[in-house]
Amino acid sequence: MRNPMIGRIMNQAQVDTVVHMNVIATPKDTGGRVTQKEINVIGTMQLLAACQKASTVERLVVKSSAAVYGSSPRDPAMFAEDMNAKSTPRTGFGKDSIEVEGYVRGFSRRRPDVEITMLRLANVVGPQIRTAVTDYFGLALIPVPLGYDARMQFLHEDDAVAALVTATTGPSVGIVNVAGEGFLTLLQCLAIVRRPVLPVPLMTAGVIGNIVKRSGLADFSPDQVAFLAFGRGLDTTRMHKVLSFEPRYTTRAAFESFARGLRPVVPGVEEVGDAVSGAVSGAVSGAESGAAAVARVFERLYP
Numbered sequence: 401m402r403n404p405m406i407g408r409i410m411n412q413a414q415v416d417t418v419v420h421m422n423v424i425a426t427p428k429d430t431g432g433r434v435t436q437k438e439i440n441v442i443g444t445m446q447l448l449a450a451c452q453k454a455s456t457v458e459r460l461v462v463k464s465s466a467a468v469y470g471s472s473p474r475d476p477a478m479f480a481e482d483m484n485a486k487s488t489p490r491t492g493f494g495k496d497s498i499e500v501e502g503y504v505r506g507f508s509r510r511r512p513d514v515e516i517t518m519l520r521l522a523n524v525v526g527p528q529i530r531t532a533v534t535d536y537f538g539l540a541l542i543p544v545p546l547g548y549d550a551r552m553q554f555l556h557e558d559d560a561v562a563a564l565v566t567a568t569t570g571p572s573v574g575i576v577n578v579a580g581e582g583f584l585t586l587l588q589c590l591a592i593v594r595r596p597v598l599p600v601p602l603m604t605a606g607v608i609g610n611i612v613k614r615s616g617l618a619d620f621s622p623d624q625v626a627f628l629a630f631g632r633g634l635d636t637t638r639m640h641k642v643l644s645f646e647p648r649y650t651t652r653a654a655f656e657s658f659a660r661g662l663r664p665v666v667p668g669v670e671e672v673g674d675a676v677s678g679a680v681s682g683a684v685s686g687a688e689s690g691a692a693a694v695a696r697v698f699e700r701l702y703p
Contacts, residue, residue, distance in 0.1 A: 401443035407450035419461045440496035459515040467494035471626040478633040481575045492621040515572030522579035526557030527661035546599040550631025553579040556654035559647040577634040580651040
């Protein structure tokens with residue numbers, strides 16, 4: 401997308417429909433946060449500039465994300481498309497998605513003749529796709545915010561593709577939330593993946609997240625930690641009535657499909673989980689030594 405040749409290619413091919421799917425969710429897939437932001441933000445600006453100049457373009461479909469709603473304890477039970485985030489994502493993929501949507505709205509004002517559809521997808525899971533969320537639930541020992549049991553919605557990877565095809569070939573529908581029916585709580589998800597769990601106080605979750613992030617096994621950001629603590633709910637009324645799309649997989653079925661593809665837990669992790677119970681107790685009490693002990697456990701697990 402960052403190649404200026406894209407405009408020339410669009411003109412030569414007389415492109416009438418553009419589907420923008422290249423908003424990258426995981427920085428480790430691009431070589432780091434700087435490259436991720438350059439692809440997401442600068443790349444989108446480059447693509448929209450090419451669309452604006454291409455007189456043949458009639459429709460733009462954008463794969464956005466429910467991350468634009470953020471996660472906070474003040475959130476409504478379910479976000480409708482006309483609602484704004486109570487706590488705007490300040491970093492990472494969520495912030496990029498908000499900027500991308502802003503550029504798309506600006507494009508729609510400059511080219512009112514172009515039909516626009518933006519799909520705000522729930523967290524996509526499945527046996528093939530890898531995201532920050534799937535990496536998290538695939539950890540050998542999973543840190544969870546102590547005292548929280550967030551509600552979550554998921555979208556199966558096959559349904560994500562089907563929704564994009566529907567948005568591309570069907571009528572233009574504006575902004576639409578897309579998610580599988582129903583909810584799972586964080587603890588229900590952990591029971592399905594059958595991983596050892598390490599409860600950590602929310603104030604130490606960022607420290608643990610940085611250790612796991614440095615290991616290269618999963619991407620953690622403050623926004624993701626907030627999502628694990630507070631969750632997010634999407635109102636999918638427009639998905640059914642306006643987009644006329646019905647996911648094949650419920651939230652539970654989508655997550656179970658992902659869980660069946662996980663590799664077995666590393667042998668001995670259960671014992672590791674038992675060994676850190678004392679460290680967890682120390683961390684809960686707020687003792688600095690307890691939090692440090694938990695961090696040392698993760699440093700040994702993910703050197």
